[in-house]
Amino acid sequence: MGRSSSGGGKGRVTPQKVKSSSSSTVVKHLFSTKDENDGKARSLYEDAKERVIDYIQASGMKCSMVKSIRDGKSIDFNAIVPTLNAPTQTEAVARETEMAQNKILYSTKLDENMRKSAYFETNKRTVKSNIMFKFVTKDMDIKLRGEADFTSTLEDPIKLLKRIERFMKKSADAQYDFLDFWEANQKFFAMKQGTTENLMHFKERFLRQAEVLQDLYGVAWFQNFAVKTKAYAAIASTDTAAKDKFKDDIFEAVLATGFLCICN
Template sequence: MIWSVRNMAHVDFEALRGTQTVYKPGKNDSEFFKSSRQAQLDRNWENLNVKIDKREVIYTTNQYTVAAIITKHFITQAMRDKLSNETDWLDLKEDHVMLLKRIKTFMTIMHETKWQHFGLMESLKRFTNCTQKQNESVNDYRRRFEAQADQIFEILGTDVLHVYATKTMGYLDLYDPEADSDNIKALQDKFKKEVLKASAFFYNCDRSRFQSMLDKVNQTYAIEFKEYGQRNEYPTTIDQCCVAH
C-alpha cells in the first residue's frame, strides 16, 4: 500500500482530452467530403470534451468524499489529531491524494524528536498484533494488515530477513542453475517478504472461524514420512491466504 501511495497521482484530464484532430485530405477528396469529415471530427472532439468535463466534475466532488471516508474510517484518532494540526489541513480534507501521501509520510518517517528505535518497536508491535477481528471480512483485515506490513518493510527492507530466510525450508528450492543471478535474487527477495507476510496474516486470522483450517495444515506438515513439498500446505502469499479463507 505504501508503495502504491508513493506513485499515486491525480487524473490528468487535459491528457485525456488530447488535442483536436485536423483532417488531412487526400489528393482526390472533394471539398464537400473534406468539410464533412472535419465536421465529424469536430463533433467527436466536442462530445469527448463533454464526457471529460462531466468526469472531472464528479472526480473533483468525490475527492472530498474519499478524503472524509479515509479520515473517518481508516486511520486512528492519533493520526487524525496529527493531520488536523497541519497548516494545510483544510487542503488535505479536500484532496485524497495529498492526504494519503501525508499519512504515508507520518507512517514511515520517524519524527526527529522521537527515538527511532522506539518507533521501530512500535511498528513491529503493531505488525505482530494486527489480528483479524471477530466477524471482520478478509478484505478489511487484509487492508489493515498490509498497511502495517508495508510500514515494516519500508523501514527495514527485505535484507533484514536474509539470514533467517536462508535457514528456512523452501528457500533453497528457489535456486535454478539455469536462471540468471538477478532473477534468482528477485525470487529470493520476494520469498523473504511474501512468505513472512502470508504466515503472519494466516497466523493472526480470526481463530473462532479459521482454527480448523490452521490445525489441518499444521497436522499435514507434521507427517514426517512425506517429502517437504507434499506436506507443506501453508500459503506463501496473502492472495493464497484470501482464497483459502
C-alpha cells in the first residue's frame, strides 16, 4: 500500500517563529497544534484568523465570507430569500401597476440572492484551499487531513476553522507519553471509513495513523507478531531469506488486511 505525500508543497507559508516572554518558541500567524503554540492558543488563533480575513479582503472577494468567519457560521441564503409583496393600492389599475412593479423587484432580488449564494459556495472552496495551503503549519495540516470528514464537512471553511480552533486548544494532557500511546491505539483500532469519505482519503488517513503506531511500537513489534504466525511457521527452517522477507513485509501485510476489513 503506497503512501502519497500530503504536506508542504511549493508556495506553503513557512511558520514564523517568535520568542515568548518565557523564552520558548511559538508559531506566529499560522494555525498550529497545541504542541506548537506554547499554550497561547487563543491569541494565536485569533491572530491567524485575522490574517485569513485580511487575505479574503485583499483578494477582492465580493461575498459575505468575512462576516461568516467573524460570526462563526455560514450565511443561509435560503433563509433570506426575498418575498413577493402584495399590492397595497385599492384602485384596480393602480393595483395592477403596483403588482407588476413588485414582481420586477422580486425577480431582481431573487436573481441577486441566487448569484450571491452561488458565489459564496464557490468562494468557500477557494478559502478552504487557501487556509490549508497558506495558513496552517505542517503538523496542523497532517492533523486535519487525518479527519474522516476532511473531504466533506470540512470543505466548509467556517467548520474547518472551528475544527482548527478545537485542535489549537486541545488539552496538553496528550503531551504525556502514556496518553499519547493510548490515544494512538484507540484511534487506529476504532478507524472506519466515513459515510461520505472517499476511499483514497480514507486510505491516506489509515496509513498516517498506522505510521503513528509504528513509531510508538517500533519495527520489532510487528516482526515479533510475524514469527508467531502459521504462515511463518510453514516456511522451511533453512530458508532464512524467505523468513527475513516475511518479517520485513509483515507491516504492509497487516495493514492491507486491516484496510480491507474496515473500508466500505
